[in-house]
Amino acid sequence: MDTARAPVSETGETSTGETDDAPAAPSFGRKVRSAARWSLINTVVMRLGNFATGILLARFALGPAEWGVYGIAQTVLLVLLSANELGVGLAIVRWDGDPRRFAPTVLTLGALSSGLLYVAIFLSAPTVAGLLGSPDAAGVLRVMCLCVVIDGVAQVPAGFLTREFAQGKRMVIDALNFVLSTTVTLVLAFEGWGAMSFAWGAVAGNIAALIGCAVAAPGTLKFGWDREQARALLKFGLPLAGASLLALAVVNVDTMVVGSTLGQVSLGFYVLAFNMSGWPVRIISEAARRVSFAGFSRLAGSPQALAQGFSRALGVLITGTVPLCVLLAGLAGPVVELVYGSQWLPAAKALPWLMALGLVRIGCELAYDCLVATGQRRSLFGVQGLWLVALIPVLVVAARTHGIVGVSQGHVLVAVGIVVPAFLFALGRAGISLRSIARACAWPFFGGAVMALVILGAQPLFGGGAVALFAAGAVALACYVVCVLPSRGFLLGTRGGDTA
Structure with missing residues (x-):
């Protein structure tokens, strides 16, 4: 999840940039170009697959009302994902030094915060769905927002892949996510599960992505705790999680307005x-x-x-x-x-x-x-x-x-x-x-x-x-x-x- 970050050293202090006036141009440029190519191929392939899936569902399985329920659940999920790990996962990408030194603390913070968020949305799902004009979305919310917990854990290995511009590996992982989530969604939709098919499809795909990230970045799913690191991570991440929450609210407030009004x-x-x-x-x-x-x-x-x-x-x-x-x-x-x-x-x-x-x-x-x-x-x-x-x-x-x-x-x-x-x-x-x-x-x-x-x-x-x-x-x-x-x-x- 791309959110606001400042140039920060491994201890949490702002970097002056004096030791990094310019990247090593040839190797850095090659890395970026290679990552961009893989990322573009990945995105195009996945989006074309999602496009085809959407056509099948809209034409043969789901109507506007079911899409409306899905829209509400997806909106709530995206808002929660914007701050589910308090922004600390971005330190894996941004901080200088060896990220494996502070990754266990990042993983612990992310898992705790996302778990608490899920408990909150599970308890408040009927109220949230009612306020957004879609009472039927409560059950879908409770299932789909399991992705909040999965994402909170996956942030660490995914951050390592992003840091190393390993977009080729990301493409394989996203392909696994897509195949599993699409298969589950289509099977359930044609069995009459309605918007709930999206929810279980999303959960299945995110589990596959978590496993894939863990395999591609071995040794990164280790829990640990360091009080000083945690303090620095929260100082770094909380403002950025807030900025991300604002950004997601901007993109998704229209869904809330349309659902509650129309x-x-x-x-x-x-x-x-x-x-x-x-x-x-x-x-x-x-x-x-x-x-x-x-x-x-x-x-x-x-x-x-x-x-x-x-x-x-x-x-x-x-x-x-x-x-x-x-x-x-x-x-x-x-x-x-x-x-x-x-x-x-x-x-x-x-x-x-x-x-x-x-x-x-x-x-x-x-x-x-x-x-x-x-x-x-x-x-x-x-x-x-x-x-x-x-x-x-x-x-x-x-x-x-x-x-x-x-x-x-x-x-x-x-x-x-x-x-x-x-x-x-x-x-x-x-x-x-x-x-x-x-x-x-x-x-x-x-x-x-x-x-x-x-x-x-x-x-x-x-x-x-x-x-x-x-x-x-x-x-x-x-x-x-x-x-x-x-x-x-x-x-x-x-x-x-x-x-x-």
Whole structure:
């Protein structure tokens, strides 16, 4: 779980960076590139598998109401996972020195805190489900949130794999997780278990992931206790767990608002649309974030290298994401009907706005990791807190006046009008200029605008149907590729790359 961290030494003291002005460029670069490739392959394969599973479930097994129950349980789970090990697991990735010296204390703290969280949610599940407008979700919550305990233990071996950029091993582990969780979910769903099938599938997959991480990082699941280490870990982790909790609240407060205001069926449509909008975010941003924090942490001692690394990473992410967002936004109705069936068409009305939100989220998540790596915890708290405070009243009013479309529009309004400027200001304080960010985004945004115009003009010409849908998308994508060609030098890190 990526949350806020500051450069900290093994004893918990802030690192000055004097002994790490620049990483060993060749070996470090190779590690990052290899990890990024494996991470991207992993994410694409897993997301395509999840995509296919979602189609089967939505078309043949589950309706909007069941998806609404699942959405509530998933939201609560994600919020709990943001702070289940108090942020101390991130020390495995960030602290200097041999992590095996403090890993036993990390494991003990993570297991205790996640166990207490699970007891709390088990006892309060009926109340929480009722407040969120989905009383039927109580049982699903109690099962699905077992993943909180499993994750609290898995944080340590998973942290070792992240620290060493071992994304090849992570791919094997994630494949085991996916195969087991998907098999259990599908079997139970077609047996009539409804939303509970998601819960038991998630538990089975997380158990497989824990075993896989333990095998890939042997000797890391050892409990222990050192009072001084625990004090330093909590001092390091608690603020970061708080920042992560804020970040997850921002992403999931809309589900709570829709569920409590509009009911389970509307929530089911919204969850489907939000999941679709997350395809680009998960495929591209997740792959990057598995290496971005570790990479930014190694560059934190060199402001110039950090600024260059961030702008290039942002350029690559935005260039890869814009065409996916524009295609799904411009062809929302036909895509939803083709993939999930006509019963899910109400979700298409919210999808274009959620795609815009997805694009903003990708940039904000990368900025989040960069601010974490540079120790800008106060700025991070400020931005996340501002986002949440502004978002809640906007979403409540929007849900009551314009339903799920209003919620989607409210999200975009707050993100573009308030959050993006706040992140730009925070990044400027970290030494990353507005000019470098604009250079990274200029050509992709231009290409996205051209794509949107092409789709609007092509749809009447090509008509309806799957063939017409693919034809319009192919023409628009070809135009985008031509538009972003001038930025290839910048994206590849070669000289002469024109980026403005």
